[in-house]
Amino acid sequence: MSNIEQTLSIIKPDAVERNLIEDIKSIFSKNNLVIKNSKKIHITKEEAAEFYKVHQSKPFYNDLCAYLASGPIVVMILEGVNAITLYREIMGATDPKKAEKNTIRKLFGISIDKNSVHGSDSTENAKKEIEFFFNN
Ligand code: CMP
Secondary structure (H helix, E strand, C coil): CCEEEEEEECCHHHHHHHHCCCHHHHHHHCCEEEEEEEEEEECHHHHHHCHHHCCCCCHHHHHHHHHHCCCEEEEEEEEEEEEEHHHHHHHHHCCHHCCCCCCHHHHHHCCCCCEEEECCHHHHHHHHEEEHHHHC
């Protein structure tokens, strides 16, 4: 039986600024990830802090929140077979320098902070992150 899942994708400010939205969307469609909902928004630092609160104890937390709020982003619900794992594979490692060839972060990421995209890391977080942006 196929395992259809939904996951949350964010195209981060560095990628929106460089007009990479369509390039990234075409990688989703090539990999059979369907965009079920999408919106371009500009969130506040407080909203970013709430979204990334699992990282609140990390030394990079403040910079991370300021960065996500620094410009427009595109948030999307992606759906497909094993979408959570599949999307993490096509994003590549968090640090673009360590990401595999042809992954989104290898192709477009600038640094560990400006790594172009975010994706949920588990079923539980996918549900929470989708609710954060779409069900309120
Ligand atoms: P993301 O998948 O959006 O989740 C948290 C983000 O923190 C991560 O991508 C990185 O962009 C950012 N980040 C900054 N520094 C680090 C670090 N040292 N380790 C992991 N993530 C980091």
